[in-house]
Amino acid sequence: MTHSYATHLSCSKCPEVYPSDRVQQLCMCGAPLLVNYNLRKLAKVLKPDDLLKRSHDLWRYHELLPVQSAKNIISLGEGMTPLLPMKKLGSDMDITHLYMKDEGMAPTGTFKARGxxxxxSKANELGVRGLVMPTNGNAGAAWSLYACKAGIQAVIIMPRDAPALIRSEVASAGSHLFIVDGLISDAGKMAATAAVDFHLYDVSTLKEPYRIEGKKTMGFEIAEQLNWETPDVILYPAGGGVGLIAIYKAFKELQNLGWINSRKMPRFVAVQAEGCAPIVKAWEEKKKESEFWPDSRTLAFGINVPKALGDFLVLQAIYETNGCALAVKDEEIIKEQKNIIREEGAFVCPEGAAAFFAARKLRESGWMKEDERVIIINTGMGLKYMNKEEMVQPVLQPGDSIKSLSVLP
Amino acid sequence: MTHSYATHLSCSKCPEVYPSDRVQQLCMCGAPLLVNYNLRKLAKVLKPDDLLKRSHDLWRYHELLPVQSAKNIISLGEGMTPLLPMKKLGSDMDITHLYMKDEGMAPTGTFKARGxxxxxSKANELGVRGLVMPTNGNAGAAWSLYACKAGIQAVIIMPRDAPALIRSEVASAGSHLFIVDGLISDAGKMAATAAVDFHLYDVSTLKEPYRIEGKKTMGFEIAEQLNWETPDVILYPAGGGVGLIAIYKAFKELQNLGWINSRKMPRFVAVQAEGCAPIVKAWEEKKKESEFWPDSRTLAFGINVPKALGDFLVLQAIYETNGCALAVKDEEIIKEQKNIIREEGAFVCPEGAAAFFAARKLRESGWMKEDERVIIINTGMGLKYMNKEEMVQPVLQPGDSIKSLSVLP
Structure with missing residues (x-):
């Protein structure tokens, strides 16, 4: 039985193709490379029900992933996160079928574990010994820990403003960690230089072709969890935008396999913060690519990406699915985050909260209908963004009793 | 189709029985109540393969859980955490079949989500409006968030030394949070008083009968993930010990259902810290109950429980399965935690690391054989225990390049 049906890499912009059995970065033209599969052949031998007895992780889709041999897999049990109905919040927003794909339940607490x-795993298969990555935090934490397991050395470059807890997480993994007094775009330039200087694999967003394949499994899972029905709308908080590109790729592959309706595609929504909204601006101006967003700033640190390498692929997915892009304010994010905790008990990250608020706005504007099936990608645990708060709770001594409780009977 | 096969509650010490359709706390004799099921009837209608198409969460075992109606379920997608082979660490420890049940991948990042x-959900079914809980942290966070979703008010009492991040998590949920300048045993006394004073449901460990049922699902999952084979040893970091009692209960129920070998039971190991080892002491002295451990202290805060209400049930599970109990030092925990990250990329919590170190010791002593199948319960994410570390990493300015990397080629 063939483990992977991957055949080769092809450029996302020009007609160039590359073999996938050796380390590749970008296409010679500077665009990202994407993995191709022999879906026609796979369609003949694999059916959705064949998945039922498989492991409850993303490797259940191994034929649609690039790793050629199971022995090269480096797994911490990632994938098959829950697709949770959000009834109270949905009722509040007037969206009957509102679901959260909760990526907080992952190794290292975010969707970055998939990539x-x-x-x-693929780097391991290709014999990589050292890599370098610029990151706003969570990707660095995830890649550091998986690199540990694979015995690969990781050099991580992170902006100074990245959440302190995540920085500590990266340090714990024993990665070579550098802090930059700037943005992820500054970190990216340093990573590119370090890759050359120290002969490292540059695993910046979309500069290697396999991270997107990991994130693609979010799309497979959503389809499987909906019993191979296609949702109407998918909202995704877009920084680099890999997840959105990836989920779109997943749905196209499932259509080509004949596992889902070939005429229905979800409308993709890219959600950004008002302080960093290059893709929203490009979409509003009907452009194919975004421009660098100067002085970008948002508390939703994971989407503070002033210019994404794959912006044109994000925009393409939006245009091709009649989706849209919109930006929300930091205050709206904080308010919605609190609201989600109190209503649904889900402590989502700021980026996830941004997508929830966007859903609220799109329903209010009538862009989404009441009975449409709406999926929100919560990209991680809210806890990871938390600072140690000042202790304001009452302190009691042993033997004390609670004198009063304000709102209880 | 009957949703739950629960029939009634029975005392864990005396012959008393109670109905499960109203709020119950302890038995009149002071001992915890346990849930009983009609397993004979269930065995006729449910087979292991019936689970295959069910949701990937702990509610796949709903017949063996106490909630009578699906509409009362409050879920955040808990359960079906991975059972990960730990090959590098196993090789290092000379344990060929070493697995980690990784409970870090749960809502709120710990196994407390199950309980x-x-x-x-059961409190919701019984119409509870307010509850009180003493906690070392993680249980308080989990119960707070689920209480939010259920619209139940939660009063949480937590020792001052509990991890700051977890305290913030509880505060975020909007619970009524009180800090006590003492231990969980002091918090427990306050909770008991508050329960009476404010007519609250006291959900202290084992003072309500349903938390254990949630944790029981760890046992079901281990068995299902091993394709209904029974492992040889299960190591569990024991504070209150509910998880150990619960997994033992699960294996007995599966035996009675005929789903696993009725003559083989795993040997249960309770792991404690040397600074708080009442159950270890009791086991070494062949006693049926533990004594209060004075001046208890350990960095593995979740197992800093000087006297557990269910100690006699933990000891019973150990005696009946030819298990054992042993204590490890805080330095050993720290060392093993770092080791697990570096070898396996898994950032386990200190309690989980304690259980790993215990496995190492038990293999060295010959108590476990090389080819035995050994399961370690990692009760949560290491990240939750982390303090913001001092920033010691090099800070670069935009445009700088990395001058040297110590160990890379």
């Missing part, structure tokens, strides 16, 4: 698992 | 999901 790291598949990216590191 | 909270089932406990809150």
């Amino acid at each position: 790291a698992a598949v990216g590191i | 909270a999901a089932v406990g809150i």
Whole structure:
């Protein structure tokens, strides 16, 4: 039985193709490379029900992933996160079928585990010994830990403003960690230089072709969890935008396999913060690519990406699916995050909260209908963004009793 | 189709029985109540393969859980955490079949989500409006968030030394949070008083009968993930010990259902810290109950429980399965935690690391054989225990390049 049906890499912009049995970065033309599969052949031998007895992780889709041999897989149990109905919040927003794909339940607490698992597994298969990555935090944490397991050395470059807890997480993994007094775009330039200087694999967003394959599994899971029905709308908080590109790729592959309706595609929504909204601006101006967003700033640190390498692929997915892009304010993010905790008990990250608020706005504007099936990608745990708060709670001594409780009977 | 096969509650010490359709706390004799099921009837209608198409969460075992109606379930997608082979560490420890049940991948990042999901769902079914809980942190966080979703008010009492991040998590959920300048035993006394004063449901460990049912699902999952084979040894970091009692209960129920070998039971190992080892002491002295451990202290905060209400049940599970109990030092925990990250990329919590170190010791002593199948319960994410570290990493300015990397080629 063939483990992977991957055949080769092809450029996302020009007609160039590359073999996938050796380390590749970008196409010679400077655009990202994408993995191709022999879906026609796979369609003949694999059916959705064949998955039922498989492991409850993303490797259940191994034929649609690039790792050629199971022995090269580096896994921490990633994938098959829950697709949770959000009834109270949906009722509040007037969206009857609102679901959260909760990526907080992942190794290292974010969806970055998917890209790291598949990216590191493939790097392992290709014999990589050292890599370099610029990151706003969570990707660095995920890649550091998977690199540990694979015995690959990781050099991580992170902006000074990245959440302190995540920085500590990267340090714990024993990665070579550098802090830059700037943005992820500055870190990216340093990573490119370091890759050359120290002969490292540059695993910046979309500069290697396999991270997107890991994130693609979010799309497979959503389809499987909906019993191979296609949702109407998918909202995704877009920084680099890999997840959105990846989920779109997943749905196209499932259509080509004949596993889902070939005429229905979800409308993709890219959600950004008002302080960093290059893709929203490009979409509003009907452009194919975004421009660098100067002085970008948002508390949703994961989407503070002033210019994404794959911006044109994000925009393409939006245009081809009649989707849209919109930006939300930091205050709206904080308010919605609190609201989600109190209503649904889900402590989502700021980026996830941004997507929830966007859903609220799109329903209010009538862009989404009441009975449409709407999926929100919560990209990680809210806890990872938390600072140690000042202790304001009452302190009691042993033997004390609670004198009063304000709102209880 | 009957949703739950629960029939009634029975005392864990005396012959008393109670109905499960109203709020119950302890038995009149002071001992915990346990849930009983009609397993004979269930065995006729449910087979292991019936689970295959069910949801990937702990509610796939709903017949063996106490919630009578699906509409009362409060879920955040808990359960079905991975059972990960730990090959590098196993090789290092000379244990060929070493697995980690990784409970870090749960809502709120710990195994406490299981108890909270089932406990809150049942409380919801019984019409509870307010509850009180003493906690070392993680249980408080889990119960707070599930209580939010259920619309139940939660009063949480937590020692001052509990991890700051977890305290913030509880505060975020909007619970009524009190800090006590003492231990969980002091918090427990306050909770008991508050329960009476404010007519609250006391959900202290084992003072309500349903938390254990949630944790029981760890046992079901281990068996299912091993294709209904029984492992040889299960190591569990024991504070209150509910998880150990619960997994033992799960294996007995599976035996009675005829789903696993009725003559083989795993040997249960309770792991404690040397600074708080009442159950280890009792086991070494062949006693049936433990004594209060004075001046208890350990960095593995979740197992800093000087006297557990269910100690006699933990000891019973150990005696009946030819298990054992042993204590490890805080330095050993720290060392093993770092080792697990570097070898396996898994950032386990200190309690989980304690269980790993215990496995190492038990293999060295010959108590476990090389080819035995050994399961370690990692009860949560290491990240939750982390303090913001001092920034010691090099800070670069935009445009700088990395001058040297110590160990890379």
